[in-house]
Amino acid sequence: MTDKKWVYLFSEVDQAEAYAGTWDGVRGLLGGKGANLGDMIRAGVPVPPGFTITTEACNAFQKTREFPEGMWDQVLAAVKALEEETGKKFGDPVNPMLVSVRSGSKFSMPGMMDTVLNLGLNEETAEGMIKITGNPGFVDDSYRRLVHMLGTVVLGIDDEYFEEPLEAYKAEKGYKLDIEMTADDWAEIIKTYLAVVKEHKGFDFPMDPYKQLEYAVKAVFDSWDSRRAIDYRRRENIPDDLGTAVNVQLMVFGNSGNNSGTGVAFTRNPQNGENEMYGEFLVNAQGEDVVAGIRNADPIAEMAQIWPEVYQQFFDITERLEHHYKEMQDVEFTVEDGKLWMLQTRNGKRTAKAAVKIAVDMVKEGLIDKVEAVKRVTPEQVDNLLHPQFSHEAIEQAHKDGRYFAKGVNASPGAAVGRIYFDPDTVQRKHQDEGQDVIMVRPFTKPDDVHGMLSAKGILTSEGGATSHAAVVARQFGVPCVVGASAIAIDAEKLQMVANGKTVKEGEWVSVDGTTGEVYVGQLELSQVDITEQKELMQLLSWADEISRLQVWANADYPADATRAREYGAKGIGLCRTEHMFFDVERLPDVQMMIMNAEETQRMLNSIEVLQHAYDTGKLEGRTLNEEEMAELKAEIEQETAKMRATPAAQAYFKALEIILPQQRGDFYGLFEAMDGLPVIIRLIDPPLHEFLPSMEELLVEVATMRAKGETEGLAEKENLLAVVQGLHESNPMMGLRGIRLGIVYPDIMKMQVRAIFEAACDAKLNGIDPHPEIMIPLTGIVTELEQVQPTLVQIAKDVMAEKGVQVDYQFGTMIEIPRACITAEEIAKYAEFFSFGTNDLTQMSFGYSRDDAERTFLAEYVEKGILPKNPFQTLDRKGVGALMKLAVEKGRSVRPDLTVGICGEHGGDPSSIEWCHLIGNNYVSCSPFRVPLARLATAHAQLKHG
Amino acid sequence: MTDKKWVYLFSEVDQAEAYAGTWDGVRGLLGGKGANLGDMIRAGVPVPPGFTITTEACNAFQKTREFPEGMWDQVLAAVKALEEETGKKFGDPVNPMLVSVRSGSKFSMPGMMDTVLNLGLNEETAEGMIKITGNPGFVDDSYRRLVHMLGTVVLGIDDEYFEEPLEAYKAEKGYKLDIEMTADDWAEIIKTYLAVVKEHKGFDFPMDPYKQLEYAVKAVFDSWDSRRAIDYRRRENIPDDLGTAVNVQLMVFGNSGNNSGTGVAFTRNPQNGENEMYGEFLVNAQGEDVVAGIRNADPIAEMAQIWPEVYQQFFDITERLEHHYKEMQDVEFTVEDGKLWMLQTRNGKRTAKAAVKIAVDMVKEGLIDKVEAVKRVTPEQVDNLLHPQFSHEAIEQAHKDGRYFAKGVNASPGAAVGRIYFDPDTVQRKHQDEGQDVIMVRPFTKPDDVHGMLSAKGILTSEGGATSHAAVVARQFGVPCVVGASAIAIDAEKLQMVANGKTVKEGEWVSVDGTTGEVYVGQLELSQVDITEQKELMQLLSWADEISRLQVWANADYPADATRAREYGAKGIGLCRTEHMFFDVERLPDVQMMIMNAEETQRMLNSIEVLQHAYDTGKLEGRTLNEEEMAELKAEIEQETAKMRATPAAQAYFKALEIILPQQRGDFYGLFEAMDGLPVIIRLIDPPLHEFLPSMEELLVEVATMRAKGETEGLAEKENLLAVVQGLHESNPMMGLRGIRLGIVYPDIMKMQVRAIFEAACDAKLNGIDPHPEIMIPLTGIVTELEQVQPTLVQIAKDVMAEKGVQVDYQFGTMIEIPRACITAEEIAKYAEFFSFGTNDLTQMSFGYSRDDAERTFLAEYVEKGILPKNPFQTLDRKGVGALMKLAVEKGRSVRPDLTVGICGEHGGDPSSIEWCHLIGNNYVSCSPFRVPLARLATAHAQLKHG
Secondary structure (H helix, E strand, O other): OOOOOOEEEEEOOOEEOOOOOOOOOHHHHHHHHHHHHHHHHHOOOOOOOEEEEOHHHHHHHHHHOOOOOOHHHHHHHHHHHHHHHHOOEEOOOOOEEOEEEEEEEOOOOOOOOOEEEEEOOOHHHHHHHHHHHOOHHHHHHHHHHHHHHHHHHHOOOOOHHHHHHHHHHHHHHOOOOHHHOOHHHHHHHHHHHHHHHHHHHOOOOOOOHHHHHHHHHHHHHHHOOOHHHHHHHHHHOOOOOOOEEEEEEEOOOOOOOOOOEEEEEEOOOOOOOOOOOEEEEEEOOOHHHHHHOOOOOEEOHHHHHHOHHHHHHHHHHHHHHHHHHOOOEEEEEEEEOOEEEEEEEEEOOOOHHHHHHHHHHHHHOOOOOHHHHHHHOOHHHHHHHOOOEEOHHHHHHHHHOOOEEEEOEEEEOOEEEEEEEOOHHHHHHHHHHHOOOEEEEEOOOOHHHHHHHHHOOEEEEOOOOOOOHHHHHHHHHOOOEEEOOOOOEEEOOOOEEEEOOEEEEOOOEEEEEOOOOEEEEOOOOEEOOOHHHOHHHHHHHHHHHHHOOOEEEEEOOOHHHHHHHHHOOOOOEEEEEHHHHHOOOOOHHHHHHHHHOHHHHHHHHHHHHHHHHHHHHOEEOOEEOOHHHHHHHHHHHHHHHHHHHHOHHHHHHHHHHHHHHHHHHHHHHHHHHHOOOOEEEEEOOOOOHHHHOOOHHHHHHHHHHHHHHOOOOOHHHHHHHHHHHHHHOOOOHHHOOOOHHHHHHOHHHHHHHHHHHHHHHHHHHHOOOOOEEEEEEOOOOOHHHHHHHHHHHHHHHHHHHHHHOOOOOOEEEEEEOOHHHHHOHHHHOOOOOEEEEOHHHHHHHHHOOOHHHHHHHOHHHHHHOOOOOOOOOOOOOHHHHHHHHHHHHHHHHHHOOOOEEEEOOHHHHOHHHHHHHHHOOOOEEEEOHHHHHHHHHHHHHHHHHHO | OOOOOOEEEEEOOOEEOOOOOOOOOHHHHHHHHHHHHHHHHHOOOOOOOEEEEOHHHHHHHHHHOOOOOOHHHHHHHHHHHHHHHHOOEEOOOOOEEOEEEEEEEOOOOOOOOOEEEEEOOOHHHHHHHHHHHOOHHHHHHHHHHHHHHHHHHHOOOOOHHHHHHHHHHHHHHOOOOHHHOOHHHHHHHHHHHHHHHHHHHOOOOOOOHHHHHHHHHHHHHHHOOOHHHHHHHHHHOOOOOOOEEEEEEEOOOOOOOOOOEEEEEEOOOOOOOOOOOEEEEEEOOOHHHHHHOOOOOEEOHHHHHHOHHHHHHHHHHHHHHHHHHOOOEEEEEEEEOOEEEEEEEEEOOOOHHHHHHHHHHHHHOOOOOHHHHHHHOOHHHHHHHOOOEEOHHHHHHHHHOOOEEEEOEEEEOOEEEEEEEOOHHHHHHHHHHHOOOEEEEEOOOOHHHHHHHHHOOEEEEOOOOOOOHHHHHHHHHOOOEEEOOOOOEEEOOOOEEEEOOEEEEOOOEEEEEOOOOEEEEOOOOEEOOOHHHOHHHHHHHHHHHHHOOOEEEEEOOOHHHHHHHHHOOOOOEEEEEHHHHHOOOOOHHHHHHHHHOHHHHHHHHHHHHHHHHHHHHOEEOOEEOOHHHHHHHHHHHHHHHHHHHHOHHHHHHHHHHHHHHHHHHHHHHHHHHHOOOOEEEEEOOOOOHHHHOOOHHHHHHHHHHHHHHOOOOOHHHHHHHHHHHHHHOOOOHHHOOOOHHHHHHOHHHHHHHHHHHHHHHHHHHHOOOOOEEEEEEOOOOOHHHHHHHHHHHHHHHHHHHHHHOOOOOOEEEEEEOOHHHHHOHHHHOOOOOEEEEOHHHHHHHHHOOOHHHHHHHOHHHHHHOOOOOOOOOOOOOHHHHHHHHHHHHHHHHHHOOOOEEEEOOHHHHOHHHHHHHHHOOOOEEEEOHHHHHHHHHHHHHHHHHHO
16 A cells, blocks of 8 residues: 555646546545645646645544555655745755645535644744845744644644733733734744743744644644534534545745735625625735734725735636636635735635525526526525524624623524513413513423414523424424523522523513524514515525425414415425314313313213114124114114213213314314415324323322312312323323324214314315315324224215315325334325325334433433434434335335325425435425425425436 | 025935035035035935035125025025935925024034024924824924024024923923923923014014025024124134035934934043043934033933944944044934934034143054144143143032122133232232232232232232233233223222122132133132143143244243243243342332432543543544643543542442342342253343332322421422432333433443343353353344444453453344334344344334323224234234334344344234244244243244244
């Protein structure tokens, strides 16, 4: 392996040994910076010569902690070549050559890794340079920079040990800026710095230029695994095994006088996407001065004033670069004694808004096509554009005013301003009755709190993470939300919250930034978003729709949600959760009345059903009944039915159903109206019934307390309620009596719902609306469950349509959320006309995770330790859950080739999960209305990536 | 379809149109009885001629309620043929022909379906017969039998309306037996019977013989779907769609005088299997008299005395039949005026004991081979032989003495006698301290009660079904158990139970029959079982072992269980549940101390681990540390560790682990000793930690009560305990922090266990024992979990062996009980050296059922409604769970061809599930020691069936 090539040269003279077009994978081997330097050289752009050490060398070093065999020799040879080209010599006291050492990985990670400039300087070479340049101030400035950068970056000495003496010195001298320092001043500082190194490291600063180079290269290699680099990669989904390249390049000096300078610029405005040069430059400075903001830089436009020719050259080069890469470029440059040098070009980072505008503009300019434009914007950027936000200025001002309150996890993007209240009932009341904008503040939230959350402009919790209940619900409903702001102490008694020495009382204003996780006291200015006003975004999404095969539908329980979903481009409703309507404060008592009496009534109904079955078949115990016996049986059925109907339980039960039916009908009518002409999938009741009753734990404590205190008033009632709740209690409710199982044990509830759906649909049709109800039965695991439940429900649909004298198109289908349903999908598809994956439950059962418990106990640790790459409830686990989905689609379509397949879980709004749905042949994904635009882009991306 | 053949003739003259050997499926078409009648005819056995209507006709009738086209014409033609052969005429007043109509399906269902005799009699034909026979008593006896049978069986009139007038008449006349009735007496009775029919049905008894025949055939067809027939089929796994054939046969009369008679006999003793003729006969009687036990029948041996020649002919025929069928035969015969007629032969039903003895004897006699003998005995029969039982006599006597108490579900077979106690602590105390035989009586049981259950001879509950906790645990430990005896009211305050007007107080004796579900007051005599004394069974099982490919291992947590398992033929321990040892009353406090301090200690340990990791890698935040920094880090680690160790939490935690370690070591040593030379699979801790703490609900009530009453003593302690329990509380604990997840979050517990296992194994080896520990990690769902946990545990194993200076063979493997583990088994098998299916959890997660909840709420209804064929927790669901297992085996072996695969759930002792394990290529099944013999037979059956 000694002949392996670790080092690639680039220079104006010899051109580049490799560049972005040489072969596939050059960016991987040389990093983006290295490859682009090669590109520029080839394009005749003035670039200081140098060489790139490959990412492979970095990876080899990571494993053994040694440079790989042959690498250092190749570095030495490359230095030699550089010396020959420049006529200077590395470490030569007479005509010394200086170099910079910079990181550069395949994907740009700005500021995450290390850079060292001015390598090659020491006491002797500095002397030599001073002789050559006659500019001791410039040389000593460069020297002190080297000692500082090498001391901090390579040797790990805290920055403060360098900053403090410099500040003290300047203060003593009365200087404000570094440029006021003279050569002598810098010479003093260099002495101090060298002493700092000696003091903290116990050895002298390395004066040998080759030692400096070796140290710097190793430091850059190591910086690949720094905490901030790892964190960045995790956030950006960059693999850990790419490694970084190292670019060693001849130093050019922006700090050699007032005819020199340095700057960074974007070829378009990265904030708003306008097509204008955007950047800053500094006269007589080195690159890090701009980045670090030590001196106030000048707008790039001013460069045109002072150096018009250089600026024009610069402008032409950047325009060529933008056309070459067909992308907005982020460039670094240095002017040394009037000569322009380009040090770096890369595709520029930009805000979501700019990304969209630039992509759409470039299509108009004929630079790229629509497909490329769609590719250029990420789904996450689209998501970002949809939530109201605080302006940058407002945030800065708030910090200046000391109104920063606390920071938590940015759980649901967007900004919200409102008055705080601490319990969901008050939140709802303040919002509904008084029209207040409200921020709901809770230690954490529970399903009981949803009515409050829906009334709130924003949600703030002091506990829980990005996947806590509050976070999930908030994202679902597009409510800005910050969770787990642990600095906040909530005092529910005093009705106030305290953090960082500030107290906010109930009813006072706060501003919650769900995009950054920050919370401020008082009202920050909001910039509202209206997607339909974002012309470029609308344009881009329409291009995306032209590409996508996979449709995007939305989850919506209420007409208002459905309307918004439609505006955002949803092609149907993929999930309407009927039980959410049950939680409505006004309806809950009736729902509870239904539940409290369900079991007793059903027991009586079951006995009567046995008799009815005998009557219907005309046979009892295998014997055919004669007329007389049939008459007797009929009388018995009537008698038993009358007896049953007269019981308080049955009266309450059926009364409750009668009350709920028209309410549900009204809900559904609104949905059909909003989605006129488009499919609306309505899921029948899913959760276990005890979710609609008070918590067992609270009741236990209440009853025990009343008993211990000898309180009798209301006790019997509480005890009765407790008995029902205990009867319905399950040790693992997630896997208990819910979904289709309820449809079998308590069939009347689903029957009532189907009647309500079809009454609403028929009414709508009669009123000129075009309704497309699709009834979804949840939690099927065995085909026989559908066999038992579905025909009865279909019959009700037919009965209602006959009663109303109108026909509507409809379908019956099922959720696929039980592993066994996937495995036996070819059986289930015999009944189900459509499948909709419920990947939350499917993930729970495939992994054997109870989501709420797992996220509280071990899931974060699993992700942290790399046992799971991501939280599988946020991003679909393809190997396990995904494989089951694929199997289900294949098996389902094997018996029903036109089976419609969708997904309606939270994953339906996650780009990676959407990609998987595309790959397995789903027809649509359904997500929250606020994620529809994101999903539209993600479906297009999936199509472009996989065809 | 008019030329379809519905009717097949058989007669001595023409031989049979079809018989058991004609073609495959004859038994299905003609039923067992019909096919065997054909067989006998062909073998020259005297059989009255007749014809068989096919099961296809029955099935066609079931669908349309009409005879299929052409059937009745074929019946009429067959009657004609019969008339020609006999020279008599059906319905002819001068020389009438009479026939019998009997059911006969593919599989014998004794007594489940209908029979009508003497068809063809009416006022006119009776007259004619009297003229011919000169025996009016015989004819009128036959006639009244017809009216009675047709009235009850076909017309559905209650039997009492016929029995009561006959009894009244006999009483009036002073007769005791039917044979005392004269012809005139019968004529009176016939008049009464005809009036009964008219009164109850509103129409006259059908005098037309063809109408009688039509009614009777329809009645037999209908009887296929009678409740008792359906129940029987369900119990015996006979498909519902087979239908029954109908055999119409010339009547021969055992009631035509004292030279006539009728009887039933077995060619061997069906109670004990002895090779002797066993049966009964009656002179001057018709068949149903024997069956109904109206007259005391005589032992068959006496027939040799009164009709020596007929007996010899009978004996020769039955011997020929036994040799022909190579099976013990159950025959019916009639002697008419000295001539023997065989009416039926079939394989005889027998007790389990007889089945084993007959099978083994027949091998010795050279009648069948060993393989056939193994086939002849069912696994269920073997199971039956292993549990102590009450003798038949003892049960009869108890009923006579009025000691019958109640009946529940026969949950765990075997009989138990003991004194009743109502709480598990008392049960344990009475058993351990006073040596009493105890029956534990509870409304239902919980995991907390297990110590009582293990001390009890038998268990009785008033609630719960065959799969309730009590039932499952009882079966597992082979404790006889009756559950859900709902007639029993348990009064825990008065310490007594009441049922059927009887009261049993604490400490009084009851006898519980887990085989039948019956409970008696007082002590019934027990017949004890020692498998090793059952020579024939031992012989049969050793033959089974020669056949089987699949091995049988046992689940055993304690050395005594292991010893028993080995005696019963287990080839290894497939599951030792280490946590059962934690529940021991003496150990639980230490286990609780460990749990109460686990979280706090682990948090500190995790912080130290971060430092340790930096020290081990020599890098912090990507930067390589120098010597000085390393020394500082080391000091910090030592300091933090000392600080941690000094906390009360850590002290308690590590002390508890130190206490538990030697206890576990002792447990494991005993197991290795008992299983010397055989593999012992030890599963590391599996349940969620809160299972070892008191119930949250109870604590909530306790604390609330203390608070309300203002009690302060001990309150803080309780509150602290409650806080820990609430911290560990999970909404779905089945899917929570357990198994390998505990191994990741609280690694010390599993580490302690592995150390204990290897210390025990090394000690054993040093003492001359040959231990084969296999460490099983539960609940793996992701290969990275094993990647994280297994190497650390393997290192501990190696460390211990190095310390002890001895090597033992060992393996590390995992439970496969998470659906995702099946789907990604090719990844998991890279680490796991063996798989063991945990099909209880796998069933829970594949179906999305919480077993405890589901069995209490909807599972029974599912089975009843046919949504599920069986409880999938008892018999493996092949389509869903089974398919996942198959996938796991295939994927696992694809990367590790020698992967050992087993099953260790309750399914391991279920024959159908064992068959599936055979089919998918398992290496072994592991079940409770008491089910090992059954499983040995089941594995052989699987091999014989599938090869």
